[in-house]
Amino acid sequence: MTSTTTPWICRGCLVRLARRPARHHVRFLTQTAAPESMPPALVARARAIAADHKQLTDKLSQGFDARAAKRVGEFSSILHALQKWDQANESVAELTSLIHDPTTDAELRELAADDLEASRTALADASQSLTTSLVPVHPFAHLPCLIEIRPGAGGSEAAIFAGDLLRMYQAFCNRNHVRNTLLKYENTNGTQEGGVPLSEAILEVASDGAYGIFRCEAGVHRVQRVPVTETKGRTHTSAASVLVLPSVEERSLGEEDVEDPESDYYIDPKEVKTEIMRARGAGGQHVNTTESAVRLTHLPTSISVSMQDSRSQPKNKEKAWRLLRSRLAQLRREKREEDMTAMRRSVVGVAKMGRGDKVRTYNWGQQRVTDHRSGTTVHDLDDVMAGGQTLDKVMESVRGWLMEKDVEALLAEESLTKK
């Protein structure tokens, strides 16, 4: 007997051992591409939207309604994806039932098995596109944006790196033909001179949809390299923060759009009570009063404006309307600014200024860029810093990650509302 003798194994076990990997493999595939991979909550949501869509199209067939038409347009992609998903689901179910049916002959079963692979990938695609279409578009995604870059921890090295980031984004915009202007540039000396370490820069990307593209860039960017200011050759870790804000200011409407319901200056005349103050008594020919005061009250906010400057009542009325409009616009602007500050705080909350909560690391020593959210690592650091296609790749991966997060949030929200 040699020491290398293999222990006795029964034939049945051997056969099972030989078969198992193959079976495992198949099961693994079914798990990823199975119809169950689509969360039921999302499917239910898609169905509800389809029902809504049907209702809206019925409504539209009776008469045009701008709002309904817009919603139908939004829903149509979801509807399309849902239809595709349904088709793929059906074909998969049909094929599996064909395979499991003992009456089908072997040849047909083989063909079905081949087809099953194809329709499973189709189903996976359909699930993916349905998920994507169901994920709500960020409310500000269509807006232009402002990118604010500030050095974080790390002293002048951080300031130098902030400048590098600014150049990276400028190069990225130029390569993609996106209109960008430098709104503010301040170096550590407090001047606008270039080449000196940056203390704050605001880059405005004026194209529509820019916020959707750059949203993923917000956060702390960490750099690991031997700084030019370092004399002993040690590697430093510093950080720069990037803030991405949707720029709404440009789109806020002025006083000239009084008739536009979207404008701050719009007031529904039905919501305003007009009071005309007159002398008491019979009026008409009996009295030659000079009373011309007008008081307007906006009922929802109970803001009241009275005007008596002019002898002409219509002029007083007009002035009172103008005053009421500007008061309400002021109120609305303040509210919007509050919302913006809240949003800004939430953005800054993500991007804490420390080195710990970094979103991305640029490592010069290893010529590597790692995004910590999507877990993507690329090794062409120079191309990234030049705003090249490698940066595109990184940003794309982060956008994918953001979308996944959005889906998770959506599901959580949906299950919450179910309860």
Added chain:
Amino acid sequence: MPRLPTSLLRKARAIDPLLPRLLGVCRELRAAQNELRWLREYADKIARGRSGKAHRTLLRGMVENRASGKPLQYIVGTEYFGDLEIKCRPGVLIPRQETAASVTHLTHLLRSAQGLPDELRVLDLCTGTGCIPLLFKHEFSDAPHPVRLRLLGIDLSQEALDLAKQNLERLQEPDVDDESSVINFLQADVLKESWDEQTVERPCIQAALNFSRQPQFWDVLISNPPYISPSGYWTTTTRSVRGFEPKLALVPPASEGATDTDQGDTFYPRLLTIASECEAKIILLEVADMKQALRVANLARRLNTCTGIEIWRDQPDQKSGTEHQDGFPVIGTGNARSVLCWRGPGAAWLGKEDELNVMGAATDMPLSLQPQFTYPFVESSEDSRSSYLEDRTMHNHRPRGAYKLFEAGRQLVSQDSKKK
């Protein structure tokens, strides 16, 4: 009138030494402050370039004048009527804001109307300063569909007509092509029947229209006639109105055997007759109060020439709950201010076609609905709209009857000139 509290007078004096004088007529501090500000602005305007002392004297004089009860409008010389600044002068009634509100509301209804004639004709009786035709035109100047307007103001007083013509000149925009609308002012006595003796100063309306080659048929008739009864004149009007405004424009002339109320209503039967003679589709008559409004509305219902009657309050543009008085819908807020009647295409212009009208429910009206023509040669047709179209074509060739009257008028003039 309650005595003004001394504290109020003291408070007013603390603000401005001239204020207490104005409190007597304004009764309220806020109103007095406004009036003083306007007087001061006016004094600034006319005493520009003169010494401060002259300015002060002028202002003090004006305040004294105002304190004696003279209307601010007569002192400053203008009054706002809608968007227009109308010139005022003693001897002519000051335009009232309530009138402007009614006229503006009517124009707003008509502006957006479909199927208006190519030339909309508006007759204003007892026009005074001419404010109603001027405002009517002004309100139509930015109408969505341009409408050619023919406006005619008629008044008995030569003084009023002169002022009306001045106002027309003042407000005529020189650079605007005024081919689109015509405003004229004519002297005539609204109360005079066509068979009464005619004079050049006081012809009846028909004669005046013929004499000045104005059309016989009008689409809209508006009037703010004298409507205060003699007893009302002494009890309801303010001292400033009694003391400074012409009684001619406020109280109708006395006639034999008429009661006090009847005298107040003197103009309305005559105005409704004129309206049916000149084929007016819309009639807007100002009244003193709800009682008079109901009397006028009932009169119009008895005459049976209108398909719809409404009573408007001071601010007819302000929505109020659906209210009915004696079966007439009452619109707006404030005191009852005017009576609106319509018939034929007028209902469509006002957008009242689909509303259940008062008259239709009460009587069967086919006969009464037919237009009543003064001149026998016009065949009345059953469809009021087609008769209306006929009426339009009639304007081109002068009706024979009208020509006769025109001749009569010419003879009158020639006689008159011979006398001189």
